[in-house]
Amino acid sequence: MEKVAVQLGQRSYPIVIAPGLLSGAGQVPELQQLWQFKKVVILSNPVVAALYLPQLQALFGQQQLFELLLPDGEAYKNLQSFDQANTFLLEHGIARDALLVALGGGVIGDLTGFVAACYQRGVAFVQVPTTLLSQVDSSVGGKTAINHPLGKNMIGAFNQPLAVIIDTSVLHSLPQREFSAGMAEVIKYGLLGDAAFFQWLEQQQDALARLQEPQLSQMIKHCCQMKADIVSRDETEQGERALLNLGHTFGHAIEAWLGYGTWLHGEAVAVGMMMAFELAYARGWIDAPTVARVRQLLVAFELPVQPPLGMQIADFMPYMKTDKKVKDGKMRFILPQTLGAAIIVDDVTESELQRVFAG
Known part of the structure; x- marks a missing residue:
């Protein structure tokens, strides 16, 4: 197991890297804070969810779970998906003390982070990146955004996650x-x-x-x-x-x-x-x-x-x-x-x- 710490004072957080981590993250000391949330909302897309949602549900099995599947692809990292996610949270009575979990690549990660920055002026979130690009780049550092037809990532916020959970095994299913x-x-x-x-x-x-x-x-x-x-x-x-x-x-x-x-x-x-x-x-x-x-x-x-x-x-x-x-x-x-x-x-x-x- 490999670990990296992003040092940002009180907002510091761990990046944990290992094959099979989705099955064993519950035993990682640096991630224990994640199991204290009573409500957890997992945001993903149908492609990734079909492969890894059950493992993530089991990981957060002691908490009340909600799942929202958004369309897959960069074309959907937009205001419509942002609105859909916020509407889902409101309709299900999600409060500021919940945890959002981004299960997917850079699109889901960026969108979830931006929703987390804005919903009720800020809720906690965690990154579970499932593409190589998101594991080495977009899930780390707190850049969150959606696209505009006139420019990529032009609407967003700096918002750091509580943790980044990188299971390298998921890359075996990556095209x-x-x-x-x-x-x-x-x-x-x-x-x-x-x-x-x-x-x-x-x-x-x-x-x-x-x-x-x-x-x-x-x-x-x-x-x-x-x-x-x-x-x-x-x-x-x-x-x-x-x-x-x-x-x-x-x-x-x-x-x-x-x-x-x-x-x-x-x-x-x-x-x-x-x-x-x-x-x-x-x-x-x-x-x-x-x-x-x-x-x-x-x-x-x-x-x-x-x-x-x-x-x-x-x-x-x-x-x-x-x-x-x-x-x-x-x-x-x-x-x-x-x-x-x-x-x-x-x-x-x-x-x-x-x-x-x-x-």
């Missing part, structure tokens, strides 16, 4: 495409802050593709630890935490342009990271062999490295100009200086983007 999308976020951690981890991923790619332990749990713990350390220093993204958005400025534009759910988030981020490295290469910051290594590892995990067919820089611009990272009217990008080190820049112009990505 290959979803696992690959999660690997984009894993690779991101190596690119933005740990070249040795990137090299380890290169060396362990076959074992990881087979979901082999202990490599799988070690990989997830490393990502969670990196994110926990950054969040503890910059919870509300005033500075350093923005580095976690490597590839996301381009990636969010791809998701919005295609329509949410057409590409998976990790697929769009993979292309976004590739574009960030190509832009850094054009500036002379990194060399061609480094760009090639990044491309090779993304391709090894079956991730795209080119924008969607027909998408030009002009198509990116409306979304990037309204991105959450825009400051004082300037677009901000996360660009690598070397493999394993990135910085925030605000001097990228539309003409530069046109030069680098023309054709």
